[in-house]
Amino acid sequence: MSDSHSTPLSASEISLFDKWWHAANYLSVAQIYLLDNPLLREPLKLEHTKPRLLGHWGTTPGLNFIYLHLNRIIREQNPNVLFIAGPGHGAPGVVASTYLEGTYSEYFPEVSQDFQGLKKLVKQFSFPGGIPSHAAATTPGSIHEGGELGYSLSHAFGAVFDNPDLITACVVGDGEAETGPLATSWHGNKFLDPKTDGAVLPILHLNGYKIANPTILARISPEELTALLKGYGYDPILVEGHEPDLMHQKMAVAMDTAFARIKDIQHKARSENTSERPIWPMIILRSPKGWTGPKTVDGLRTEGYWRSHQVPFSDLTKPGHLELLSEWLLSYKPEELFDENGTLKKEIAALAPKGDKRMSANPHSNGGALKRDLILPDISEYAFDVKNPGEEHGESTRILGTFLRDVMKANLAGRNFRVLAPDENNSNRLNAVLDATNRAWDAITYDYDDHLAPDGHVMEILSEHTCQGWLEGYLLTGRHGFFSCYEAFIHIVDSMVNQHAKWLKTSKEVPWRRPIASLNYLLTSHVWRQDHNGFSHQDPGFIDHVVNKKADIARVYLPPDANTLLCVADHCLRSWDRINVIVAGKQPEPQWLDMDTAIAHCEQGIGIWEWASNDKDGEPDVVMACAGDVPTIETLAAVKLLRQHVPELKIRVINVVDLLTLESKQQHPHGLEDAVFDSLFTLDKPVIFAFHGYPQLIHKLIYKRKNCSNFHVHGFREEGTTTTPFDMAVRNNLDRFHQVLNVIKHVPSLAVRAAYATQAINDKLIEHKRYVAQYGQDLPEILNWTWS
């Protein structure tokens, strides 16, 4: 750790820097407290203040300090810098800085660079119809929703992958640093190629406190802190103190050092073809919480303490508080910062970089505007040759892997596509992708290693959080990706998905934000085929989680075979601003549709499988519906049994690929019109529905449909264990036999046969149980079952 005492700044520079900092701090406090009278040109009155005081002051002066010193480097050296504020609730500071740079007014012209604009700026903060208290989609220059903590560093790495000229300066709050996702995301440096990727400059902002507690990293010894960060692979530069003049000098030295090291590392890697992982610089800023704010309030310690975390004092009707606020604001001397018109004085404004070099105007922060469509090969070339439905078996995800391999090849020169998985790429049978690229890896390698290289485009770390964060950062800066994951463990990122969905919804309401590529999930190794992992790996509930998101964002696809999987994946890779969830198994399974039929089926999203149905001459007696690969097999097996044993029974088979076609048109854009739904599912016939996930989800989707009370859904009933695939179906009543029993129960004309059939089926189920318990595999008639 270096703590240099050199003094690169002149006294006049320091004075000017201080003015910018004062302006940013002033506007931060003003945003938090003021409803009007933004420059305090009138004596402060209660009616100038907000009725509800909200915001986070504590982290803000530090953020403003960092921002201005990054601006200095940008002006002097012209690097391309993106700014991420991990302490997201520091929006007063981030917004103030972007306003001082002029960008805010360019994006939001009504918030102009004058007194009227200042009035709007202060009023809108944390105010109805205004902006939130943390960095968000409405913040110019931000790719980071700062409401939920923990993802700043993974976003930062995601942004610089394949952006060799970009440096993301990422402020990590010491509160945020306690989260699990942040604690592991430091390791992003082992996946970063100094040749072909950009750089991340982490700035750990130690201001010591969270809402009401000290932070861990501020309360361990300096030696431990240094060891920790060196252990993460960084060389920390410490900037510590509270006296502004000294701190300006220290921060200038730190920035000079850090940017010089980055330049040096990149130069060396790019010119000398070195292969050793570099030790990247980082900065630790240890500064008081609520720096420059009131030292005490009502006699209680405030600056440098948790009482500064949010609003240092909030009840302005208390004696002395209004005066305290006024003094605090005036301590920044706004009259020296803004001119008559309320415009930032020229000499201070000149500290901002120009145009796109302003961090708030960095083009990468509006990645949709940079997005280039993927080059996609024709899916027909990867088609599984289906002559007759169900005749042959194929591994859907392995076939998808060949398509993804060629997507990777076609876009490798464009460097805008990555495949991610938490150490499951091969397990999920997408191995073919490794024929086109390597796994990203810049840690130690040995000669017997397999497909590891710093510039690989397959990203694998055993952290769903990090995969998700990297991918979000990559997408938000205008690129594309594909994330495969064990179905059960994608729940690990539930809350990250929430935040991304919120970002997408909000960004659609921000006129200058351009659509970004969709977040594409392949959930495989799914609930029905966790043969040896058992119960802990069985959970299909991520679909439930995603359908609660806004209808124009959430999409759920359940392709029943390889060709439909190819169609769906191709569609998802072309889409934007969506969260696409594809669920498909990796095991060998019957293949149903040839490519033309698959394309037609996926375009509708739902349809009658005529070749499996026998209701051509009129209304069916029963509708057998299915969604998901394993449910489709069991439904068709049930249909085959029924057609064999009760040939006069008219059965309509419906397969659902696009789950949200079931929801009503008013609720989801993919929802079928009621008339279409009714014509498919009838108005009054029983519908036996075999579903991949929790059965109640189907009831939730169809509750507005006329025939909803006749739906009988088979799905996962949380009966999991280590067992055979078919036994899993049996334990959850998803299997063919339970489906047949349900048909018998609900089709009145079958009542006479019921007693016999029920007995026969129950005998078969007992035979199944015995066989599985003895041999550990399914009955030969189940293993060898075919449709044809």
Place this chain on the structure above:
Amino acid sequence: MSDSHSTPLSASEISLFDKWWHAANYLSVAQIYLLDNPLLREPLKLEHTKPRLLGHWGTTPGLNFIYLHLNRIIREQNPNVLFIAGPGHGAPGVVASTYLEGTYSEYFPEVSQDFQGLKKLVKQFSFPGGIPSHAAATTPGSIHEGGELGYSLSHAFGAVFDNPDLITACVVGDGEAETGPLATSWHGNKFLDPKTDGAVLPILHLNGYKIANPTILARISPEELTALLKGYGYDPILVEGHEPDLMHQKMAVAMDTAFARIKDIQHKARSENTSERPIWPMIILRSPKGWTGPKTVDGLRTEGYWRSHQVPFSDLTKPGHLELLSEWLLSYKPEELFDENGTLKKEIAALAPKGDKRMSANPHSNGGALKRDLILPDISEYAFDVKNPGEEHGESTRILGTFLRDVMKANLAGRNFRVLAPDENNSNRLNAVLDATNRAWDAITYDYDDHLAPDGHVMEILSEHTCQGWLEGYLLTGRHGFFSCYEAFIHIVDSMVNQHAKWLKTSKEVPWRRPIASLNYLLTSHVWRQDHNGFSHQDPGFIDHVVNKKADIARVYLPPDANTLLCVADHCLRSWDRINVIVAGKQPEPQWLDMDTAIAHCEQGIGIWEWASNDKDGEPDVVMACAGDVPTIETLAAVKLLRQHVPELKIRVINVVDLLTLESKQQHPHGLEDAVFDSLFTLDKPVIFAFHGYPQLIHKLIYKRKNCSNFHVHGFREEGTTTTPFDMAVRNNLDRFHQVLNVIKHVPSLAVRAAYATQAINDKLIEHKRYVAQYGQDLPEILNWTWS
């Protein structure tokens, strides 16, 4: 880092240790591969092997090695040690060790200490009706579901809090170490009191590979690794190599050193009253993946490589593979390990500790058996004095805080209750608890710090994962807890909740597991009152997540005021084997029920609020139902408007506290009988339902009810922003006015009034919007609204 070369073991000890290790490794391989012929007394044939080869060999020999060396220390020094296997898929090893200790046969008598028992042992592994491939509730000595990685260390810390004599030896896999939750859980040492808590001995098992990739921590320099672990606050002891004799010596030294240091730290803390945080020891075991397994398979590197991760070779019909398996198994010389009867030879068996000192029989691992009920004060003493419904305002969670304070006081001597929150205890207004205890904190403190002490019983770290993991560990070892969290961010632990729910379900099926205290959540700072945090903090979907769990585990409570919150909390703290979710706001809100009424209401879980209804003489025209504190206010406000303007309209008001009463009795034990449900909600009248969460959840719960098609649910429609509380309701149509509009729409007799009323209401909504936009707060008539 120390790497001693002393040799504490004699040659005969080494030879004996090696035999135990061989026996454990032998049984591990046998479990993975064999269906029968467990001791290879016949030449190995294909039919002796499992049809589906499943399991994780890679980590297993290392686990077995660690286990036997822990046993040595236990025998020599008699410490009380609990074992947690982070590489959970190492169940073949954990199960083998517990079998060798005899415990397995005590818990599962059919798996006896003889040839017949061995047959069962090998067959059951990863076999239908058998046990999973990772440590689970079925594993003696385990408190850790090993299916989803990342929680071993937080479980380990949770187990030793308030157990001063317990040492948890926690093996952390180097794959698991990449997860976020694990990466931050090392910091548990800052929350551990060496006086009143036990110790955690982390053993980082670096075998270098995950499924198909190297691990990060195995591919950074030794200097970086040491720095990282020292940075986390540990003093690592390295055990590295592959030659068994040397490794036995090294591990014995490491264990001696680690246990001596623990003893020393504890002695010092407990006798000398030192206050400095100790530097705890830990062990790094760097050993080959698949140690002692086949060096190569089909010419490809296997031992010490990722190919050993699961089954090193699986197709036993391939030429030479059956022979390879046979050679591998015989290399452990089973004939020297087991006697004629198939019983482990006496001199090897003697290496196991005795009775409860065996880690597999540690009483803390079956915490339910140790559980003592909490001493709970009478909730009536904390009652909010409600004279007339809605007359006065109270802060429900602040009132709950006074109850929790006294729960804490009453159980402080028993040391079996902790309150947890991710830095939100005060924000959630549970401050009163700090009158009874401090926040646990063993990092640096300053004199101005607030309620920090090593033995505090409020646990705060900005990591929901760590809070959840600590609490799980604490509950699983027989204690009680209460976890408060911002509603939106509890999604961070969705997947951990899944695993805990699975553990609870499975443990109920394990006869010797005793019920543990419930996992109690208070979700506050909820969706409707995120006034300044805005959209990112607004998500009520955790309820949706929990209701997918097994019905006998999941409970969801939505108390509308302070007294019902007290009832519900009291009930939850008395319950066992549940996941209880309580959602209640922290803001001042009208209080509805006096304590007697609240108790009666909560006992039913749902009921008609007669005092708000006017349908006493017969069937209502409309049912106005509500669940949640804010929905209840809006429903009552709508009822008041309707009763004012349409006095002849007969309204029945129903409040739901226990959400799952809505589900049918067949689906949930709390579900109302159909007759009761029908008598409450009628068979055909419109039900206007104001719900705290996503509206579709109600439809999902009631789809089997007769009147389901007449339910019109108002709830969160994902329309969030920074705004006033009432405006949030308006944006999502939950407010009184939209409820009235919906009554008008669905009660035919109101049609004539509809045009006028609709206009008046729309005018009011416009007035509301304008007022909020201008003043940033709700209309005075909304702010000052009261029921009475």
